[in-house]
Amino acid sequence: MIAQLEERITRPTPATPDRKSGDGEGPVRPNVRRPGTDELLRRMRRVDPDAARKYRQRSGE
Amino acid sequence: MQRIIGLETEYGLWIEGLAPGAMVEESRALVRAYQGRYASPWDYSDEDPRRDMRGFSVPQLTRDPEDARFDATGPRYASLSDEHADRILPNGGRLYNDHGHPEYSTPECLSVVDLVAHDRAGSHIVHQCALRRAAELGKELRVYKNNTDYHGAAYGTHECYLSRRSVPADTLIAALLPFLATRQVFSGAGKAIIEGNGRVQSAYQISQRADFVSVDASVDTLHRRPLFNTRDEPHAPDADFRRLHVISGDANMSDWATAMKVGTLALVLDAIEAGCSAPRALADPVEAVKEISRTRALDTRLRSADGSWTTPIRLQRDYLALAHDAPSDLPERQWVLDEWDRVLRDLETDPMRTSDRVDWVAKLELLTRFAEEDGLDWSSPVMMSLDLAYHDISPEDGLQRALEQEGLMLRIADDDAVQRAAAQAPSDTRAFIRGFLVDRHAEAVRSASWSRIEFFAGDDVMEFDTRPLVNGSLARLNSELAVCTNLDETMAVLSRYRASDRSKE
Numbered sequence: 413m414i415a416q417l418e419e420r421i422t423r424p425t426p427a428t429p430d431r432k433s434g435d436g437e438g439p440v441r442p443n444v445r446r447p448g449t450d451e452l453l454r455r456m457r458r459v460d461p462d463a464a465r466k467y468r469q470r471s472g473e
Numbered sequence: 474m475q476r477i478i479g480l481e482t483e484y485g486l487w488i489e490g491l492a493p494g495a496m497v498e499e500s501r502a503l504v505r506a507y508q509g510r511y512a513s514p515w516d517y518s519d520e521d522p523r524r525d526m527r528g529f530s531v532p533q534l535t536r537d538p539e540d541a542r543f544d545a546t547g548p549r550y551a552s553l554s555d556e557h558a559d560r561i562l563p564n565g566g567r568l569y570n571d572h573g574h575p576e577y578s579t580p581e582c583l584s585v586v587d588l589v590a591h592d593r594a595g596s597h598i599v600h601q602c603a604l605r606r607a608a609e610l611g612k613e614l615r616v617y618k619n620n621t622d623y624h625g626a627a628y629g630t631h632e633c634y635l636s637r638r639s640v641p642a643d644t645l646i647a648a649l650l651p652f653l654a655t656r657q658v659f660s661g662a663g664k665a666i667i668e669g670n671g672r673v674q675s676a677y678q679i680s681q682r683a684d685f686v687s688v689d690a691s692v693d694t695l696h697r698r699p700l701f702n703t704r705d706e707p708h709a710p711d712a713d714f715r716r717l718h719v720i721s722g723d724a725n726m727s728d729w730a731t732a733m734k735v736g737t738l739a740l741v742l743d744a745i746e747a748g749c750s751a752p753r754a755l756a757d758p759v760e761a762v763k764e765i766s767r768t769r770a771l772d773t774r775l776r777s778a779d780g781s782w783t784t785p786i787r788l789q790r791d792y793l794a795l796a797h798d799a800p801s802d803l804p805e806r807q808w809v810l811d812e813w814d815r816v817l818r819d820l821e822t823d824p825m826r827t828s829d830r831v832d833w834v835a836k837l838e839l840l841t842r843f844a845e846e847d848g849l850d851w852s853s854p855v856m857m858s859l860d861l862a863y864h865d866i867s868p869e870d871g872l873q874r875a876l877e878q879e880g881l882m883l884r885i886a887d888d889d890a891v892q893r894a895a896a897q898a899p900s901d902t903r904a905f906i907r908g909f910l911v912d913r914h915a916e917a918v919r920s921a922s923w924s925r926i927e928f929f930a931g932d933d934v935m936e937f938d939t940r941p942l943v944n945g946s947l948a949r950l951n952s953e954l955a956v957c958t959n960l961d962e963t964m965a966v967l968s969r970y971r972a973s974d975r976s977k978e
Contacts, residue, residue, distance in 0.1 A: 449875075449879045451875055451878070451879065452839075452872070452875045452876065452879060455862070455870060455871075455872055455875050456839075456843055456859060456862070456872065458870070459855075459858050459859055459861075459862045459872075460858060461854060461855045461858055462854065462858065463487075463858040463861055463862065464623045464854060464857035464858040464860065464861050465623075465854055465857075465858075466487070467485070467487050467617075467622050467623065467624075467861060468492075468493040468622050468624055468626070469485050469486075469493060469496065469573070469574070469622035469624075469626045469628060470493060470496060470497070470539075470540055470572055470573040470574070470626060470628075471537045471539065471540050471572075471626045471627055471628060471695065471696070472483040472571060472572060472573075472574045472627070472628025472629050472695075473483065473571070473628065473629040473631065473694040473695060473720060
């Protein structure tokens with residue numbers, strides 16, 4: 413089963429060189445990946461800026 | 474113990490131009506847009522959400538006053554099943570409307586890999602329904618796998634774990650509270666707001682649910698939600714088993730996070746059932762949940778009940794050590810242990826190293842990048858909208874889905890596995906029996922639930938009690954069922970099995 417799992421996992425291609433380690437005292441400032449892919453940026457630009465404001469739900473469990 | 478596990482996801486629904494009050498009906502309509510084979514109704518006779526595992530029942534669950542207002546003016550239905558529009562699916566899962574949220578419950582699984590595929594199959598099925606309903610309406614329709622509307626309403630993603638009743642309830646609660654408070658470091662889904670109690674603050678935090686956790690332990694699920702839910706609905710032999718019903722976790726988009734959220738807790742349960750207790754008790758677990766989530770300081774000092782101090786990472790390392798030394802039948806035990814160690818090491822070194830698998834980190838990186846390029850900060854409403862879009866289940870529009878498609882986030886269940894899970898039940902649990910009957914003989918199914926299946930056999934009604942079928946693999950029975958070509962053969966196999974000694978399995 414473990415072998416099966418390893419086969420199923422698709423390792424992502426590293427998009428950037430290894431990041432520098434933090435100082436071990438909590439999160440460090442994000443080392444932001446650049447540039448992004450065209451598709452990702454296209455989707456982000458397409459998001460309605462007011463989507464969250466308009467989004468109202470009834471509570472669930 | 475070979476432990477059956479499952480996930481229940483309430484999805485958020487938004488339709489262009491429609492008010493929230495319309496969503497109860499729209500959620501029903503979305504479920505009814507399901508076009509595959511199904512059986513109905515759901516059998517509610519074994520459900521009692523007011524029963525507390527500590528040995529009592531409450532008269533009623535506490536309700537959110539806002540929702541009570543909604544419900545007072547809502548439509549009335551002929552039955553619970555009519556309101557829920559239940560669809561019992563050929564994969565053994567369940568699709569229904571839960572108070573305005575399309576909900577998908579996975580079939581029972583023994584393996585984390587199977588569970589991830591079935592959880593993802595739920596999103597696939599709901600997305601297909603959403604496309605059909607959007608076409609019917611001629612409106613934009615979006616479905617989100619998240620837990621908040623950013624206006625104070627929360628909805629859940631629940632985990633279910635078969636567990637042994639031999640562990641006293643108070644022991645189980647005490648052993649799990651510190652784990653549940655701190656596991657968000659790798660299972661949190663991230664949220665671009667702090668909300669709750671009528672207040673809103675612009676900031677990014679680790680967990681979607683942290684703002685809505687109010688008490689350590691309670692049977693409530695709708696209001697004043699607990700870190701540990703004490704609901705006692707075993708759907709299994711009552712004397713021997715409970716179903717641990719965890720409601721404080723986040724909805725994960727990441728396959729890896731789903732696998733680890735469930736896999737680590739399953740291993741911790743194995744350790745508890747082997748006699749282990751919590752490495753230490755936290756002085757205030759609910760406060761710890763919020764503190765960790767809101768500060769994002771993974772080395773924040775958490776006060777223990779004995780006055781000593783620990784950190785979220787150190788506490789998770791303590792639980793990892795317990796799990797490492799405990800026996801377990803989880804098929805992916807070693808993978809979970811290795812990944813648990815790796816993620817804690819990466820989080821200690823630099824949390825951003827985990828952006829290929831941990832949702833809150835992936836989202837933080839994505840939103841931070843966008844904010845820097847556009848000169849925005851966390852107070853911009855765009856940030857919340859991007860947060861929401863991360864959870865859009867559409868493969869064409871969702872931001873997390875884009876990260877996967879670009880190879881920037883891990884996948885465990887590929888598209889073929891998801892398609893299979895949408896159509897087929899796991900071959901080694903009782904879900905196969907339910908799914909097989911729906912797939913081959915849906916017209917004969919009178920009702921079904923996790924606990925039993927009733928079907929018409931000529932002029933009679935046959936009831937098959939599935940409660941005893943929870944402890945161990947059912948691969949042998951299921952392989953016999955799989956070759957049955959008609960209902961008589963199917964009934965013969967089930968009758969023979971019901972009368973036989975299950976120890977042969």
